[in-house]
Amino acid sequence: MGQILHGSARTTEAVRRAIQLRQESVRGAAKRYGVSPTTIQKWRTRQTTGDAAMGPKQPRSTVLTPEEEAIIVAFRRHTLLPLDDCLYGLQPTIPHLTRSSLHRCLERHGISRLPEMEGDKPKTKRFADYPIGYVHIDIAEVRTEQGKL
Structure with a gap:
């Protein structure tokens, strides 16, 4: 390895x-x-032989203040709106907010993806249920240079 x-x-x-x-x-x-x-x-x-961690110890925004980030996080958790809707809802409060800075903020706080809601999508099954003794056979037609198989 x-x-x-x-x-x-x-x-x-x-x-x-x-x-x-x-x-x-x-x-x-x-x-x-x-x-x-x-x-x-x-x-x-040094006491160890491993690489030291590179980059910032505490990731933070260079554009948004901690107060603005707290507003964004609270707004997203309260409304559960998609990214663009959050952007349009927050721009009057934070005029310099861009779509990318909003997305990076939500990523940093672990809320960039909306949670799955019950009833959002219909449940799909891989295979249909058949009664015992029923045989299901799938037939496919393959076309090659020699013709149909």
Whole structure:
């Protein structure tokens, strides 16, 4: 099973473990593994050999304030309207709200998809119910170069 590294990784976990365990000079280890001396120093000070998480620790909007996000979330949970209807209902209150920023906000809070409602769609069955002893045979006609089969 392969190891998943982030795009900029130059070392694997085995190399990082070797860097941490060997008592070699920083310059010598950097030359041996083909990385910079700062990379060697970084891995020697870390306790683990796994990649650190990249990106923000707490995802947040650059367009909407936390108060505006709270308004959006409360509106969606209360009305259960589709995305476009929410947009048209919230734009008078939040004029700079766009469809994409609304969708990203709903995604962040885990309410981008409306819940399934009872009676929304008719229940479909895979196969029809037949009484015992009844045999159902499907017949299909296949057309090939030689003709019908």
